[in-house]
Amino acid sequence: MLDLPDIQTLRLCSMLASLAFFGVFACLWVGRRDESYFLHWGAGSLLYTFVILGFNVSDHSPVEDGLLYALLSTSTLSVLTGVRRFDGQAPVPPWLIGLILLSGLFYAVPAQIFGSDSAPARIGGTCANLLAMAVSGGLLFFGHRGGEGPGRRIAGSALLGFIPGFLAAIAAEAYGSADVNMAALIPMLCDPLLLPVLNLGLLAMPGERAQARLREAALRDPLTGAWNRAGLAALAPRLLRPGNAVIVLDVDHFKTINDQHGHGVGDRILTLLVESARTVLHSPGSEIARLGGDEFVMVLPERSHAEASGLADELRHALRSRLRRMPDLPPCTISLGIAAIEAGDRDFAQAIERADAALYRAKAQGRDRAA
Template sequence: MLELPNIPTLGLCSTLSSLAFFGVFACLWVGRRDETYFLHWAAGSLIYAAGVPSFNYLAHTPLQIGMLYGGLSASTLAVLTGVRRFDGRAPFRPWMLLPILASGLGYILPALAFSPDSAAPRIGGTFGSLLSMAIVGGALAFGRGSPPSRGRRIAGAALLAYIPGFLAAIAAEAVGGTATNMAALIPLVSDQVLLAVLNLGLIAMPGERAQAALREAALRDPLTGAWNRAGLAALAPRLLHSGTAVIALDVDHFKAINDRHGHAVGDRVLVAVAACAQAVVPEPEAGLVRLGGDEFVLLVSERSPAEARWLADEIRHAVARVDDLPARTISLGIAAVEPGETDFAAAIERADRSLYRAKAQGRDRAAA
């Protein structure tokens, strides 16, 4: 006959693993005090580490056990509050109390209605834990983060992978036939693999974000924040299609501004031009590229020639309205990506020719 694993031993393993990850998250926070999401994940690990042995040694009444079930759900919700803090959002929302209450009351009410020793309370508490796993796992695995993160997806998948075990535990408790507490056994068995996967996924998230920031920094102009020539290719998946408007622009008599007011003032003018263009049509609808010096090109998805002309005039007027800078104007040339083009080069060349026509016509205007 197959001998089932020992629940206290499995519980000890889960406790030690959670304590280890609590230490990791706490140490990471000590080194990076502004990254408070580590505190949320550390708190979740500590709550779980304290809750698992408490079922065996501290809980004796339905209220105490119900509170422990609620605590286990709270430890799962701490994963989500940490991720929300990681994303720069408010970590706690009032609805997060619902799965915690569902876990606690899911045990307490059946225990009072039937018997604390019956399967019904354990089924109710387990269902509340399942609900927490589904909510948090679904939010991580299928929600949108910035930047996209494999670590986030891995952590979400680990939480969702608990669900079949919870369903099996509920079914085993409902069927009965064994003296073993299957509502405790099966989740603890799942812990031995999934707890590490969950926490390693969370640990990977800050590193992934740092790598994404470095990759993007290499593709951005450090002065204006616009894409550089190397970053132009990064815009292709989003903007390289027929009908994308291509607006070339530069500052009229920019060398004279530098010569008369100094390069620091010239840099401020470039920053203002980029800010105005990005304000008129922000990402991801558009992409602003600094080609070099005072030369920019703005790529705007799905704009008719008339709409592109209107946008060009809006940018020109916005640049002229900027205060605390020397008088400045810009000229713009308008073109579009044609069907069958595999890069932006030809469209930029056409927009550049239009820009020179605008210069020849007297500057401070747009030409197409």
């Protein structure tokens, strides 16, 4: 039978690893002070180091060790507070403070009744840390935000990976020998594997977000924020379906506006047009893309010609209303052409061509209308 590892050696290894990750997070925060989630994650690693040290020097009174277990849960929950800050949320909701206080009581109450070094006290402390791991890991793993890569789920899975070790520790304390502190030994055995996975998952998250933003920026028109042609092509798997409506639109006499008022005014009108379009695109999944110049296309899921025509009129009136409130911009109108995506369309080109032909009919009929 293999000899059990020395708990003090395992604690030293966990302390050194946590100090190393604290140094990484601290350096990243010093270089990017506005990204305070690094400070949360670094503080959690540093706090974990001091908690382990505290268990080594503690006199193991119920109050002192209860405080250490509360701080241990705090170090775990700092992963969650950092992620909440990363997501732009308040990092410390009130329920989280209650969870920390509960963690201390999980140990302190049985320790007061049965003794600080008793199996019930160890089980209570282990349950407290298990609860913090389950809450943090569950929210990270199952509350995953799409489009930013797997870093968040990797961190969440690492936290959840501690749970089998805690359950084994509880079972060992309940049914095994009390000669060895299994509540300390088994979780410490998990640290060398899961702490690096946890922290590397957290470190991956900012890079994944930056990559996602760069990918989206490459698919967006920098002036208006509408999708560009590449972005429209990327939307094809979701929007290129028979029955969806396509509206092609442009600004009437846009060249004259640019010539008489300047390209800056023309740019403002295009931006205002896209803003107006977004106010009338009520149905989920509707999108607008800039094809080039002053020409745009809107794709509307599951809209009939009559519904698309109503939305086109709504957009014309919305733009006119906004322009009335901006006297420094010249009055202008838009013309629109409506078509439907058909079963044989391999990409948006065919539907856009049909809508474009309708757009020219609208212009031939006097502009400022949809056809």
